[in-house]
Amino acid sequence: MQVAELFRPVLGDEAPVAIRAYDGSASTPSAADPVATVDVRSETALAYLAASPNSLGLARAYVSGHLDVEGSLYQALTAMSELTVSDVTPSTLLRMAARMAPLRFRHRVAPPPEEHRQRGRRHSKDRDSTAIEHHYDVSNRFYELVLGPSMAYTCAVYPSETATLEDAQFTKHALVAEKLDLQPGMRLLDVGCGWGQMAMHAAEHHGVQALGVTLSRDQATWAQKEVARRGLGDLVEIRHSDYRDVSEGDFDAVSSIGLTEHIGRRNISSYFRFLYAKLRPGGRLLNHCITRPDHHHRAAADPFIDRYVFPDGELLPIGWLISRMNAAGFEIRHEENLREHYSRTLAGWSANLEEHWDACVEEAGEGRARVWRLYMPACQVGFDVNNIQLHQVLGIKLGPDARSGFPLRPAY
Structure with missing residues (x-):
């Protein structure tokens, strides 16, 4: 044939x-x-x-x-x-x-060298560290070229049809800050902080003391330098650490932007309990993550995504996640689906990759660049056809008197 x-x-x-x-x-x-x-x-x-x-x-x-x-x-x-x-x-x-x-x-052929197979106990600290290293510790310059000046590797929020990717990433951070009701002097814990942009936004625009933690050494190094460059050292600490090793507590707010996908179904309940314990009474959690639309879609990542992009990633239904968040003690105050925004975000990243293709290949190699050239539009299609979604869920740790402190009609 x-x-x-x-x-x-x-x-x-x-x-x-x-x-x-x-x-x-x-x-x-x-x-x-x-x-x-x-x-x-x-x-x-x-x-x-x-x-x-x-x-x-x-x-x-x-x-x-x-x-x-x-x-x-x-x-x-x-x-x-x-x-x-x-x-x-x-x-x-x-x-x-x-x-x-x-x-x-x-004609036996070995997989391309960009393919990665995990070893060890799933979602152990060592295995999670290896998974993050595979995807994020590639080249900070490569990510600068693809993500743009915002250096935000999570779904942006487009305020209008004509908004740029940079406008949308700023709007995303502003929206998270608004939902968390960040005020000067508050303490924010940003788990899975990436290159530290949420922590820096909270400090620059709201006067917040922020601790960001990431398992990626490259991300932490880049973010620490950026904190110093912006003169935010008195307000922002970026730590190369597993979120589970954060010993501090009594935070006013926790932001989890794009981390829940890496936690794993078995660990979700303990994850939310851990974050609940880190908050003072009246403190808020904003959880921002990719989900599957229902129980019928598979939780395990596509084999290509699992081997080449996000090892050990698991997508869970939003209703299931909310119920576990609620069971951990949080009162759920707000939820929204931003899947159309993620489609636009991916389109923006793809455009950046194509615009800087030669430089990206020079930084990360052609194989790695081709992984990105394939996975970003593939995920964009997934959001377009509702195979995957992006949800923000806001919860609060109520005080003894059950007062939430929320206005009757929040602006967002």
Whole structure:
């Protein structure tokens, strides 16, 4: 069978994507004009697919450069969003596996070096540290190029259709600060603080004493230098630490922006109990995280995301998370879904990557840059079609008199 015909069931028989292969074969969609062309460049691409006939096999072929996409990768992934490998019927997968079996044994290839496999007990401190190191300790310059001046690697909040990525990231930090009701002299704990932007925002704009903790040594080093550059050393401390090792308590507020996805289902209850214990009575928690829309969507990350992007990541339904947060003692005061905002955020990061492609490759290597070129539009499609969501949940640790201190109608 010609290679293009072999690939067609993987991408979807009706998907408006053309296929061109190294053996000279080609396949064009019958239902519509193609939005992109998948170029199968070598037999190695088939070998990867034969070994893993799912998104992991395709990702290996793409990351290694043995498969490429001409045209918009976002449009191509959107076209295939309802006909992904995970939706290929078992009978089709069996036929493909049988046809590719000889190739699998004739042409053995190792995964690209960018692939990472975790070792040790899941969500132990050592294993979590290794997972964070894999994704974040790449190159601070690489992240500067992709994320832009805001250096915020979490969903932005777009105040308008025309807002820039930088405007939206500032709006996100301002929204978190407003929900936490940050006031001069308060103490904020920012867990999973990244490059420290929330902690610095709280100090600069609200006069707050902030402690940020991150498992990434590179993030901590960059943030510490930025704190010094901005003259915020009296207000902000950035610590290279596991959040579980924070010994201080009696904080007025806790922000958790993009950390819950790394905690794991088994540890969520203890996570919220830990944060509850860190707050004074009347203190607030703002939890900002990616979720799955319901119990029917899988919690485990896509194999490509797990091996190349966020090892050990788990996405949980928002209702389940809220119930665990509530069970830890928090009164839930506000919740909102920002999934459309994350789609825009990812589009902004993808645009930055393309604009600075050569510099990104020089910093992190072509394989790593290709991981990002694939995973960001793939996640953007996920938010577009509601396979994944982004929620902010605000809770409070009530005092003995059960007073919340909230206004009757908060502005947000």
